[in-house]
Amino acid sequence: MLTLVQPVAGCFAQEAQGKHVMIELNALEPVEDACRVTFLVQNGHDTDIDSAVYEAVLFDTSGQVDRLTLFDFGSLPASRPRARQFVVPGLACAALGRLLINGAETCTGTDLPDDACNKDLELRSRVETEVLG
Numbered sequence: 001m002l003t004l005v006q007p008v009a010g011c012f013a014q015e016a017q018g019k020h021v022m023i024e025l026n027a028l029e030p031v032e033d034a035c036r037v038t039f040l041v042q043n044g045h046d047t048d049i050d051s052a053v054y055e056a057v058l059f060d061t062s063g064q065v066d067r068l069t070l071f072d073f074g075s076l077p078a079s080r081p082r083a084r085q086f087v088v089p090g091l092a093c094a095a096l097g098r099l100l101i102n103g104a105e106t107c108t109g110t111d112l113p114d115d116a117c118n119k120d121l122e123l124r125s126r127v128e129t130e131v132l133g
Contacts, residue, residue, distance in 0.1 A: 010065075019044050019077070020120035021052070023101060023133045026083070028093040037086045043076035045116055050075050052117050053106035058080040058088070061097035070105055099125075101133040 006114050027038040041047050052073040058066045107117035126130040 007086040017090050019046070020122055021045075021049075022122040022124070023054070023131070024124040024126060025099060028127055028129065030093045031087060034087045034089045035091040035096065036085055036087050038082055038083060039071070039073070040079040041076060043078055043131065045112065046078055047110050047111045048075065049107060049112065049117065050097050050109045051106050052076055052104060054117070055102040055105045057100040057102060058091065058096060059100065060095050061098060061100060061101050062132050066091065066095070068102075094106055096129050098130045098132060101131065103133075 022040075022042045022044065024040040025037070025039045027036075029036040029038070041052075043052075052075075053068065054071050055068065056071055057068050060066045069088065071084070071086055073082070078081055094133055101121065101123060103121075106116035109116070113119070123131045123133045
């Protein structure tokens with residue numbers, strides 16, 4: 001079952017990058033019966049991405065799939081970093097072992113190169129949770 005997780009908000013300092021999308025798992029924060037997941041995302045293309053939605057698989061610390069979900073990163077301006085936060089209900093942050101980005105479910109924009117959201121996708125993590133793609 002796929003669930004669409006809506007962003008909370010945000011923005012970070014700019015970092016240099018090439019013509020690809022970079023997604024960094026930046027922070028995990030427990031909130032009530034959920035986990036707030038913060039990503040830093042940067043569109044390194046010369047043109048804006050109007051809509052970017054990525055399918056993700058969340059694994060528990062034993063390596064079992066907890067859930068499949070969609071992260072809607074919204075619009076990503078060209079060469080500008082953006083922070084996006086998502087509250088994942090029913091997920092304990094400490095139980096998140098790995099996060100797999102399966103690829104872009106949606107990637108739209110004027111004059112975007114083919115496969116702009118998937119080609120050379122750069123994945124990083126600043127927390128103990130591993131990010132794969």
